Amino acid sequence: MRSSPRQGRWHAFGAATATLALAGTSLIAVPASAAPVSLSFDFGTQSSPVASGYTRVSPDTTYSSSRGFGLTSSVDSRDRGAGSDDVRRDFVNATSIGFVADVPNGTYTVTTLSGDMIATSRTDFTIEGRAMGHGNAGRGSVTGVVHKDVVVTDGQLTLVASGSSPRLNAVTITGTATGGGTSPAGGREVERLDRGAVAVPHASRGNLVSWRLVADDPATVSFNVYRNGSKINSTPITDSTNWHDAGGTPASSYEIRSVINGKETAVATGLRVWGTGYRSVKLQKPAGGKTPDGVSFTYSANDASVGDLDGDGTYEMIVMWSPSNAKDNSQSGYTGEVFLDAYKLDGKRLWRISLGKNIRAGAHYSPYMVYDLNGDGRSEVVLRTADGTRDGQGTVIGDASKDYRSSKGYVLSGPEYLTLFDGLTGAAKSTINYVPERGKVSSWGDSYGNRVDRFLASVAYLDGKTPSVVFQRGYYTRTVVAAFDYKGGKLQQRWVFDSNNHSGTAGNGNHQQSVADVDADGKDEVILGALVLDDNGTVLHNTKAGHGDALHVGDFDPARPGMEIFMVHEDMNKSGNKGSTFRDGKTGKVLWSTPASSDTGRGTTGDIDPRHAGAESWAMSNPRYLMSAAGQQISSSTPAANFVVWWDGDLLREIGDHTYNSSLAAGVPTISKWNWNTNKSERLATFTGSLTNNTTKGTPALQADLFGDWREEVVYRSDDSAELRIYTTAIPTSHRFVTLMQDPTYRVAVAWQNSGYNQPPHTSFFLGEGMNTPPAPQVSFTGGKGR
Numbered sequence: 001m002r003s004s005p006r007q008g009r010w011h012a013f014g015a016a017t018a019t020l021a022l023a024g025t026s027l028i029a030v031p032a033s034a035a036p037v038s039l040s041f042d043f044g045t046q047s048s049p050v051a052s053g054y055t056r057v058s059p060d061t062t063y064s065s066s067r068g069f070g071l072t073s074s075v076d077s078r079d080r081g082a083g084s085d086d087v088r089r090d091f092v093n094a095t096s097i098g099f100v101a102d103v104p105n106g107t108y109t110v111t112t113l114s115g116d117m118i119a120t121s122r123t124d125f126t127i128e129g130r131a132m133g134h135g136n137a138g139r140g141s142v143t144g145v146v147h148k149d150v151v152v153t154d155g156q157l158t159l160v161a162s163g164s165s166p167r168l169n170a171v172t173i174t175g176t177a178t179g180g181g182t183s184p185a186g187g188r189e190v191e192r193l194d195r196g197a198v199a200v201p202h203a204s205r206g207n208l209v210s211w212r213l214v215a216d217d218p219a220t221v222s223f224n225v226y227r228n229g230s231k232i233n234s235t236p237i238t239d240s241t242n243w244h245d246a247g248g249t250p251a252s253s254y255e256i257r258s259v260i261n262g263k264e265t266a267v268a269t270g271l272r273v274w275g276t277g278y279r280s281v282k283l284q285k286p287a288g289g290k291t292p293d294g295v296s297f298t299y300s301a302n303d304a305s306v307g308d309l310d311g312d313g314t315y316e317m318i319v320m321w322s323p324s325n326a327k328d329n330s331q332s333g334y335t336g337e338v339f340l341d342a343y344k345l346d347g348k349r350l351w352r353i354s355l356g357k358n359i360r361a362g363a364h365y366s367p368y369m370v371y372d373l374n375g376d377g378r379s380e381v382v383l384r385t386a387d388g389t390r391d392g393q394g395t396v397i398g399d400a401s402k403d404y405r406s407s408k409g410y411v412l413s414g415p416e417y418l419t420l421f422d423g424l425t426g427a428a429k430s431t432i433n434y435v436p437e438r439g440k441v442s443s444w445g446d447s448y449g450n451r452v453d454r455f456l457a458s459v460a461y462l463d464g465k466t467p468s469v470v471f472q473r474g475y476y477t478r479t480v481v482a483a484f485d486y487k488g489g490k491l492q493q494r495w496v497f498d499s500n501n502h503s504g505t506a507g508n509g510n511h512q513q514s515v516a517d518v519d520a521d522g523k524d525e526v527i528l529g530a531l532v533l534d535d536n537g538t539v540l541h542n543t544k545a546g547h548g549d550a551l552h553v554g555d556f557d558p559a560r561p562g563m564e565i566f567m568v569h570e571d572m573n574k575s576g577n578k579g580s581t582f583r584d585g586k587t588g589k590v591l592w593s594t595p596a597s598s599d600t601g602r603g604t605t606g607d608i609d610p611r612h613a614g615a616e617s618w619a620m621s622n623p624r625y626l627m628s629a630a631g632q633q634i635s636s637s638t639p640a641a642n643f644v645v646w647w648d649g650d651l652l653r654e655i656g657d658h659t660y661n662s663s664l665a666a667g668v669p670t671i672s673k674w675n676w677n678t679n680k681s682e683r684l685a686t687f688t689g690s691l692t693n694n695t696t697k698g699t700p701a702l703q704a705d706l707f708g709d710w711r712e713e714v715v716y717r718s719d720d721s722a723e724l725r726i727y728t729t730a731i732p733t734s735h736r737f738v739t740l741m742q743d744p745t746y747r748v749a750v751a752w753q754n755s756g757y758n759q760p761p762h763t764s765f766f767l768g769e770g771m772n773t774p775p776a777p778q779v780s781f782t783g784g785k786g787r
Contacts, residue, residue: 037103039173041069044090048079051086054170059092063100072098072158080117087113088142091169097161101173108150108157108175114167115142123166124773127159128152131219134163134772142169146561148522149187149778150175187778188461189375190215190742194313196707197268199254200277200730207248207273208730210708211256213241215742215779218260223267226255241709244732250275278687279707279726282347286321291334292405297325299336301717301724302693303754304701307370307379309342309350309423311783315706316350316423317343317715317724318370318381320754326361329450332408335361340368340381342392342426343724351392351426358386358404358411360453363694364511367457367755369469370423371748373486377783379423380486382469384434384455386416392426410449412441418471418484420491430491436473436480436498445477458513458752460524461744462535465780468494470526475509476547481526481533495537505531505542507574510567512756516553516745516764518563518585524748527553527565530574532588541588545581546574550641552605553585554745554762556615557629558771562586563764564629566617568603572596579621582631592631596621602697604760606644606653607768608674609634615653615768626679637679639672642698643760646711647671648684649733651769655681656714656760658698666691667698669716690716690725699758704750705740709733712740737767742777 042054050056055069059077063070075094082089091114114123115137125132127150137143150157161168197211209225222236225243232245236259245252254271257264288298302322306315323336338361342350359366368383387398397419404414416434421427438452445451456472462483472481483494499506510529518525523535529548534540551567563585569575579596580603583589596619603619614629618638626635643656655674658667669692672681692698701724702715713728740746740763749761765774 037106037108037173037175039069039101039103041099041101041171042087042090043077043092043168043170045077045079048077048090049086051170054087057092057099065102069101070099072100078116084117087170088115088117091116091167093165093167095162095166097166097168099159099161099168099171101157102155103152103157103173105153105155106151106175108152108173110147110150110157110159111144111170111172112147112159112161112168113142113144113170114161115169116167119165121165121167122163123161123168124163125159125161126219128157129219130776131773132775135161136772137167147775148520151778187780188464188744189372189466189782190747190779191308191372191379192313192377192781193308193739193741195256195268196314196739197254197256197271198279198707198728199248199252199271199273200728201250201273202244202246202248203730206244206246207252208242208244208732209248209254209256209271210242210728211268212708212739213710213736215738215777216781217258217738217776219776220260222259224257224259224264226257227252229255240732240734240736242732248273277727277730279345279728280347281317281343281345281724281726283319283343283721283723284341284349285721286339288323289336291325291336291409293334295325295334297323297336299323299339300721301701303758304715304724305368305370305751305754306702306704306706307372307381307423308377309379311377314345317345318368319343319701319724320366320368323361326363327409328362329364329453332410332448334405334409337361338366340383342381342423350424353381353392353421353426354390356386356388356390356400358388358402358414359384360409360411364454364756367455367752369457369459369751371459371467371469371751372782373420373467373469375466375782380429381421381423381426382418382491383457384416384471385419385431386411387414389417389419391419391421391428395428397428397431408448410453412438412449412452418491420486430486430489432491434471435482435493435496436471438473443478444474451476456509456511456513456755458515458526458755459748460515460526460535461748462494462524464522464524464535467748470513470515472509472513472528475507475511475529477507479506479509479528479531481528481537483537497533497537502539504544505539507546508542508544510548510551510756512551512759513752514551514553514759515748515752516563516585518553518565520562520586524744527551529567532585540586543581543583543588543590544574545569545576545578546571549601549757550603550759552617552759552762554605554615555764555766556582556605556617557591558614558766559629564591566603566605568600568619569596570599570601572598580617580619580625582617582627582629592627594619594621594625594627598622602641604641604644605762606760608639608644608652608655609676610652610769611676613770614766634676635679639674639681640698643700643703645671645703645714645760646767647729648673648731649735651735651767651771653768654684656698656700656703657681658692659686660696660698664691665695666693668692669698669700669714671714685727687714687716687725687727689719691719692716694758697757702750702753703760704753705746710735710737710740737774738776742779744777
């Protein structure tokens with residue numbers, strides 16, 4: 001019995017009361033199997049008014065089987081009078097408020113209303129045994145929280161409201177009963193992970209031991225940590241998934257045990273302390289070469305991704321090798337071949353794929369997706385290929401003798417393919433013609449090969465349960481997007497969107513795709529930029545603000561329902577001289593914007609200032625604007641806008657950047673903390689000996705929650721590309737969340753991070769100062785071993 005992480009919130013609830021009342025019923029009866037369920041309860045005193053369409057629940061409304069609903073704990077009640085509507089004016093309160101309703105087995109949406117018209121309230125909800133987050137409300141307001149996909153398997157829905165000052169004003173239960181004694185199908189398919197436990201030297205003394213909380217952990221799970229066979233925590237650890245062992249040494253060995261119902265189970269053993277500040281994954285650099293015109297080139301490690309390639313619950317690293325003569329699409333010239341490698345964390349190379357001479361090297365040519373697409377517990381790899389591509393077993397795709405390169409180095413003729421490779425062996429498993437196809441080069445906006453070869457890709461749960469891959473061609477002008485499923489051992493086309501068939505949609509894509517369920521229907525949308533495609537490939541909304549270089553999507557403003565999109569803009573004519581916009585993810589309505597007179601090339605979003613609710617957003621315009629989620633300018637000074645990362649122990653995000661060296665076209669990576677009092681960044685870490693990717697953009701090879709607790713790791717190449725270095729924080733935290741890699745929005749963001757202009761991943765829920773506790777994600781696990 002799990003709940004979904006998707007929650008809608010609103011305040012000043014009166015505007016929504018009529019809608020909920022229409023869904024209610026004043027006659028409570030258990031519906032028949034496969035029938036719609038719609039129940040509404042108004043909590044208050046024995047004499048306070050009952051909202052139309054609701055059923056009264058007062059302190060004497062205790063549960064009985066004949067009634068079919070009621071309270072399971074003693075409560076008090078209050079009526080604050082006629083200054084507000086019948087739902088908000090009254091409530092029940094107690095240290096813990098228990099309520100049950102008899103309903104057939106099925107999947108339900110539960111809406112809770114909590115607040116007090118004369119006082120603040122803090123209310124935590126647990127539904128069907130799962131923590132579902134907060135319904136906190138300020139003085140004089142009521143907060144509504146929508147809890148989706150609540151699964152009932154025992155004929156009774158249970159709800160508990162607790163907290164420091166809980167209130168319960170109303171509950172509605174809607175959904176379709178399935179009947180029978182089995183649970184409906186689970187949530188989104190995700191990989192089954194081990195605990196990802198690590199032990200690293202603490203910044204000042206001893207070691208920090210850290211491990212994952214996973215989606216199917218019970219809410220009451222706690223942990224014990226053992227050093228060299230002896231337990232080192234006096235009571236089970238309940239509020240975090242890390243432990244600072246001040247007495248630890250570099251030679252210490254650790255074991256972590258979960259505690260469930262008083263029973264200990266070893267979940268990670270034999271942990272040794274990292275000898276350096278990072279985990280090294282040794283690489284096998286390809287030999288350099290010469291182009292047909294005699295220019296020498298070498299290789300460096302570039303963008304990376306992760307997947308469980310062998311199904312053991314541990315991630316493997318996939319890394320793309322970029323030649324030193326890689327080109328932007330606007331630049332002519334030959335390039336070296338592109339290679340894709342897979343490595344276990346011990347440095348063992350699993351395979352190497354050579355894309356061949358007919359795939360050009362550059363940031364926009366070869367996005368690759370790593371994901372378990374068929375639910376067998378092992379990730380596959382999907383990307384564009386051509387004649388001469390060699391898979392991880394040495395087998396050639398197409399005709400190896402063909403060379404379609406022009407004298408200017410472009411590849412503007414010849415077949416293109418989309419190939420799915422086995423993640424463990426690198427063998428090509430399914431190859432189809434690439435869609436969107438090239439067609440006539442000039443139909444994409446120019447004739448020399450710039451706009452036609454602008455490629456992007458992502459992973460999206462278009463049916464809400466299983467992942468699909470999405471590949472795109474073009475965004476400056478014509479934009480074509482195609483979605484594919486991997487079924488029966490073959491790639492199968494799901495849908496195709498072509499801007500030629502949809503007036504006003506051309507030229508509204510960005511340099512990256514993002515993916516999220518922005519309309520809260522349980523299925524992902526594909527956010528191209530100003531243009532957003534619904535799960536079925538139709539237009540959800542289009543602001544027509546043109547192309548941009550950066551975009552971020554997530555629940556950045558928890559004071560309003562749903563997700564938001566922050567985007568920077570390049571074309572001032574199309575954007576209306578807006579350098580950046582912050583808009584509603586579902587409707588596209590612009591909530592606020594910042595002015596500009598020229599291309600705004602970079603911007604990002606993250607909670608960096610605890611004085612303002614929600615996430616801050618900023619862009620590299622002139623002048624600068626550091627904006628609150630509510631649209632208030634906080635400062636004209638901004639931090640760098642490359643990446644944001646959860647690194648230290650609080651809930652704020654830190655600034656990922658670099659000290660750039662133009663002679664290397666790379667920089668030494670850094671992490672800094674934004675000081676909101678001085679409006680300056682303060683250095684936390686410098687990763688000497690490592691380099692960033694993608695020139696001035698200063699991106700890591702990868703950023704993701706790879707190990708330990710919920711904080712993120714950053715992966716960089718060493719300055720000689722002999723290894724990938726995985727850096728993790730050595731700072732304790734008192735916060736506890738399920739690994740971010742089992743959050744639906746975050747996990748697919750890690751998959752698409754290498755596509756186009758890399759952007760940091762965001763979660764489906766607001767993670768920042770003052771946040772509500774997120775519910776455990778509703779997921780079903782693929783066939784891997786995991787923990």
